[in-house]
Amino acid sequence: MDGKNILVIDDEQLIIDSVEKIVSLEDITVDYALTAETALEKMKTGNYNLILTDIMMPEMDGFQLLEKMRLTKIDIPVIMTTGYSTGENAIRALHDGALAFIPKPFDIDELISIVKRGIKFSELQNSIKDDQSDTIAYVPCPSAYYRLGYTSWIRFDGEGIVAIGITDCFLNTITKIKEIEFLHSDLKVFQGTPYAKFIDENELPNPVLSPLSGTIIKQNEQLKTNIPLVEKDPYFDGWIYKVLPDDLDNELKKLTPCSSDRL
Amino acid sequence: MLKKIGFKLALIVSLTTIIIIGIYAYISIQSQREVLLEEVHRHVDQLSETIKMSIHDDMMANNRGQIQNIINIIGEEDCFKQVRLLNKEGTITYSNSPNDIGRMVDKKAEACYKCHAEDKPLEKLPIKERTRIYKLHPDSARVMGIINPIANERSCWESGCHVHDSDQTVLGVLDLTVCLKQVDTEIKKSEIKLLLFSLIAIAAIGIIIGIFIRRWVDKPVKELLKATNNVAVGNWNYKIDTKSKDELGTLSNSFNNMTQKLTEMKLQLVQSDKLASLGKLAAGVAHEINNPLTGVLTYSSYLLKRSKGNPEFEADLKVIVRETKRSREIVKGLLDFARQSAPQKNRASINDIVENSITVVSNALSLNKIKLIKDFEKELPLITVDASQIQQTFTNLIVNAIDAIGKSGGELRIETKQISLSAYGVKQIKNAVCPNGHSLMDPDHKIDGSASLKVKIKYNSNEGYLHMDPVYGRQAHHYGIPLLKNKPVELSCPECNISLKAKNKNCPECGTTVYQIEIPGKGFIEGCLKYGGTWQKWEYADSEGEVRYIQIKFKDTGEGIHEDNLSKIFDPFYSTKGQKGTGLGLSVIWGIIDKHNGFISVDSKIGEGTEFTIRLPLDSKIR
Numbered sequence: 086m087d088g089k090n091i092l093v094i095d096d097e098q099l100i101i102d103s104v105e106k107i108v109s110l111e112d113i114t115v116d117y118a119l120t121a122e123t124a125l126e127k128m129k130t131g132n133y134n135l136i137l138t139d140i141m142m143p144e145m146d147g148f149q150l151l152e153k154m155r156l157t158k159i160d161i162p163v164i165m166t167t168g169y170s171t172g173e174n175a176i177r178a179l180h181d182g183a184l185a186f187i188p189k190p191f192d193i194d195e196l197i198s199i200v201k202r203g204i205k206f207s208e209l210q211n212s213i214k215d216d217q218s219d220t221i222a223y224v225p226c227p228s229a230y231y232r233l234g235y236t237s238w239i240r241f242d243g244e245g246i247v248a249i250g251i252t253d254c255f256l257n258t259i260t261k262i263k264e265i266e267f268l269h270s271d272l273k274v275f276q277g278t279p280y281a282k283f284i285d286e287n288e289l290p291n292p293v294l295s296p297l298s299g300t301i302i303k304q305n306e307q308l309k310t311n312i313p314l315v316e317k318d319p320y321f322d323g324w325i326y327k328v329l330p331d332d333l334d335n336e337l338k339k340l341t342p343c344s345s346d347r348l
Numbered sequence: 349m350l351k352k353i354g355f356k357l358a359l360i361v362s363l364t365t366i367i368i369i370g371i372y373a374y375i376s377i378q379s380q381r382e383v384l385l386e387e388v389h390r391h392v393d394q395l396s397e398t399i400k401m402s403i404h405d406d407m408m409a410n411n412r413g414q415i416q417n418i419i420n421i422i423g424e425e426d427c428f429k430q431v432r433l434l435n436k437e438g439t440i441t442y443s444n445s446p447n448d449i450g451r452m453v454d455k456k457a458e459a460c461y462k463c464h465a466e467d468k469p470l471e472k473l474p475i476k477e478r479t480r481i482y483k484l485h486p487d488s489a490r491v492m493g494i495i496n497p498i499a500n501e502r503s504c505w506e507s508g509c510h511v512h513d514s515d516q517t518v519l520g521v522l523d524l525t526v527c528l529k530q531v532d533t534e535i536k537k538s539e540i541k542l543l544l545f546s547l548i549a550i551a552a553i554g555i556i557i558g559i560f561i562r563r564w565v566d567k568p569v570k571e572l573l574k575a576t577n578n579v580a581v582g583n584w585n586y587k588i589d590t591k592s593k594d595e596l597g598t599l600s601n602s603f604n605n606m607t608q609k610l611t612e613m614k615l616q617l618v619q620s621d622k623l624a625s626l627g628k629l630a631a632g633v634a635h636e637i638n639n640p641l642t643g644v645l646t647y648s649s650y651l652l653k654r655s656k657g658n659p660e661f662e663a664d665l666k667v668i669v670r671e672t673k674r675s676r677e678i679v680k681g682l683l684d685f686a687r688q689s690a691p692q693k694n695r696a697s698i699n700d701i702v703e704n705s706i707t708v709v710s711n712a713l714s715l716n717k718i719k720l721i722k723d724f725e726k727e728l729p730l731i732t733v734d735a736s737q738i739q740q741t742f743t744n745l746i747v748n749a750i751d752a753i754g755k756s757g758g759e760l761r762i763e764t765k766q767i768s769l770s771a772y773g774v775k776q777i778k779n780a781v782c783p784n785g786h787s788l789m790d791p792d793h794k795i796d797g798s799a800s801l802k803v804k805i806k807y808n809s810n811e812g813y814l815h816m817d818p819v820y821g822r823q824a825h826h827y828g829i830p831l832l833k834n835k836p837v838e839l840s841c842p843e844c845n846i847s848l849k850a851k852n853k854n855c856p857e858c859g860t861t862v863y864q865i866e867i868p869g870k871g872f873i874e875g876c877l878k879y880g881g882t883w884q885k886w887e888y889a890d891s892e893g894e895v896r897y898i899q900i901k902f903k904d905t906g907e908g909i910h911e912d913n914l915s916k917i918f919d920p921f922y923s924t925k926g927q928k929g930t931g932l933g934l935s936v937i938w939g940i941i942d943k944h945n946g947f948i949s950v951d952s953k954i955g956e957g958t959e960f961t962i963r964l965p966l967d968s969k970i971r
Contacts, residue, residue: 095638103646110650141635168638169631171683190676192640192669193649 091200092131093117094138094150096126100189104137107193108200110178121145121153128159134201140167151181157229162206164199166191172277175294176339179234179293186294198289202258206235209257226252229319233296233335238320239340242327246302249280250324251293260285262312265277267325268292272301274328276336281325297336303327354558358512362554369546376542381535385481388492388531393475396496396524399431400889408503413845414441429484429491433498436518460495472497481528496522534785542846555901568596575603598810601830609828616873630682637679646673649884677736681936685795696735698764698898698964699724706762712750717722717757725765730965737940738964739790745902745939747962752906752958763901766966772821772887774947774963777801779875780865783842790815795824796918798942801865807831807840807879811843820873820886831879837876839863850874857883896966897946903959917950 091108093101093115105115115261116131118124122145124138147165154163165178170188178186185207187199194309232238236255240248256262266282274280279292291295307314315323350441399422406414415433423431423444433442436461440454449794453460478495496516505514512519518875571588578586584607590600648668655661706713706720713720749760780788780801790802793815805814805828812828814837831837841850850864855876862883864874871888875881909917918938941948 099643100639102652103643107646107650110653168635168642169683170634170638170680189638190645190672192645193653196646264755 091135092133134207141312175277205258226343228344230343248324299328299330432523433521487846493525504950695730713934721761723763749904758905761903775889777818786843804840897963900962905957908954
């Protein structure tokens with residue numbers, strides 16, 4: 086095994102076959118498990134870079150699997166997917182520690198981009214472990230911030246306005262950004278649904294899910310002409326939207342305070 | 349029978365009548381009898397006086413033969429039973445029956461007793477006291493006896509014949525006995541007459557009361573009973589047919605109203621039940637369908653990637669990928685429908701969306717020999733919509749048209765154009781409050797698919813709810829209580845009861861009072877309070893001027909929809925396709941168009957076809 090090895094967990098063989106067919110294009114090998122239980126067994130012995138798991142499965146479901154992995158200290162990055170692709174499921178997956186969420190059905194580009202990001206994340210993780218030097222692999226978000234999974238953050242800008250942006254961790258998992266597609270419907274964003282898509286050099290779409298719901302008051306106009314700004318300064322000048330939140334109190338419960346990342 | 353309210357009422361009324369008429373008859377007969385006897389009294393007294401006068405001269409002349417003669421003549425009259433003259437010792441000196449003459453009458457006898465009860469006889473008695481009514485024989489008719497005392501006077505003691513003493517007051521009495529046969533017959537006759545009249549009156553009253561109780565009480569009560577029984581066994585559509593305006597008529601109307609409301613509530617309950625299970629269903633369906641869709645999408649996009657440079661395959665695969673992605677959006681739409689989330693809007697060309705929809709169903713169109721006429725306005729401005737949802741809407745409408753036309757072939761005309769409409773009859777109220785700020789919107793009671801305004805309505809002593817049409821000017825209100833045309837009603841907030849009547853304002857059409865309801869941020873809507881009044885004004889909406897819409901029409905030559913069903917077709921789970929349809933199609937469409945701030949309406953004639961009109965606002969504001 087050359088290290089680019091992913092474990093696909095789904096109770097439907099069709100999904101496993103589809104994933105295998107597609108990721109093999111990128112020279113990634115696939116192992117699979119039809120249940121979460123067998124997957125846990127396999128994790129003990131196998132050396133996987135990434136796990137792609139379905140959420141709705143008989144017996145143990147994806148969330149339970151994630152919890153089991155946390156308890157047994159298996160820190161392989163997890164991508165979750167489900168046919169019941171609601172914002173709630175996406176948020177729960179990211180909150181519970183999954184690296185990313187991809188709704189079914191997905192097409193080839195969506196799958197390849199998310200798997201590549203997962204592999205990249207795994208590599209970064211390993212390099213931190215291996216490298217005992219002071220190389221900074223990723224910068225944790227500022228302590229007053231809250232984050233949704235590893236991809237997006239919010240910051241309180243006063244007067245009830247909240248800024249939304251992406252983390253450097255997310256930036257590190259993708260190649261150079263070629264284009265930013267701002268996704269919103271009628272100036273609204275919804276927690277758990279994509280708010281922007283970052284098209285990278287390989288033309289792969291990398292959607293990020295919104296950390297909260299609300300009305301967009303401002304969009305970072307600078308990013309339209311100066312895309313590298315988001316890569317250079319993701320936590321300050323590289324913000325994406327300024328939003329008036331709909332239900333901050335409840336939605337904040339699903340976010341992780343960045344202060345908790347600093348031990 | 350005995351427990352029936354009608355019978356009880358008739359019985360009590362009849363009994364009352366019998367008692368009242370009975371008492372009346374009794375009193376009437378009594379007084380008649382008294383009056384008649386009084387009359388007879390007077391008559392007999394006069395007679396006895398007359399006899400006394402006529403024998404006076406003969407007495408003076410002591411003409412005994414003549415006196416006897418007169419008495420005999422009088423006594424010959426059939427009805428004069430006894431004409432007797434008694435002297436003061438009680439000896440009968442003259443009588444019409446010769447055997448009596450010379451007989452002594454005991455002073456204690458009934459005829460004399462009144463005066464001779466005391467030791468010294470009374471000299472004067474009122475006429476009544478001098479009269480007695482008795483029977484000569486137990487079987488004979490009643491008779492009346494009257495004693496007329498013959499008083500002493502100067503000529504009696506001065507005449508030379510057989511001189512009476514001057515100190516005597518009464519010299520003797522005239523005893524006259526008259527039969528009462530005629531009077532008794534008269535009384536009997538009138539008794540019978542009264543009795544007959546009473547019986548007829550009682551019978552007539554009984555019959556009349558019976559008939560009206562039957563008509564006014566029995567029948568409506570029976571009808572109500574029948575209706576409740578019908579509703580009890582589940583026949584919710586049972587209606588009481590009544591034109592009556594009385595309490596029972598109102599009760600019947602209220603009953604009809606109640607069953608209708610209950611039916612609606614039941615339907616809503618069923619629907620919310622269905623919607624709740626729809627959520628579960630959507631989750632299941634999404635999961636089940638998204639897995640195979642993943643297979644289709646990954647494989648097809650995989651193939652597409654590998655067929656670069658092979659334009660023939662590429663084009664076909666692109667269709668598969670595009671339509672699979674559309675299926676993905678449909679499933680997402682199903683989830684969204686269950687969770688009511690907002691559409692993802694982008695600038696798009698309506699004509700392109702219609703073309704895409706047609707491409708999807710072009711096979712079905714040609715299979716069913718349907719001639720498609722496209723009447724598109726070129727240069728239509730772009731519109732902000734969720735293209736995927738709108739395409740789903742159009743596809744569904746075309747599929748419906750194909751189903752309606754059937755195998756025999758027909759015509760489907762699709763028309764797009766830009767129009768401008770004024771607010772009246774189009775603009776919808778999405779929020780309304782009472783003067784105290786309570787929201788009046790009632791999403792549970794929809795009119796033509798939109799949440800209505802719920803207010804309390806009062807007319808006379810009747811109180812209920814009025815659901816007002818949210819479309820400005822359309823006025824298809826739902827009234828919760830029966831009303832009379834052209835009568836003004838009172839409206840108030842269902843929460844705080846504050847009146848919604850506008851102060852110092854009258855309807856410019858009929859002068860009736862008007863209501864005024866605040867539309868937050870958008871002024872007030874006003875309207876005539878008269879039931880049946882048509883005046884309504886919303887200045888804010890009027891001031892907006894005309895609004896630009898893109899109008900899309902789908903007109904088929906299919907079988908058409910029955911008038912009764914037209915209002916229901918946008919309700920969830922209403923389906924004419926039986927097992928074939930889910931009944932979700934049109935309600936999903938309605939929801940999509942509504943979320944785009946648009947309107948969808950339907951017009952149909954049996955045998956001629958159906959026309960769906962969609963209007964999407966060009967300058968949509970954020971919702």
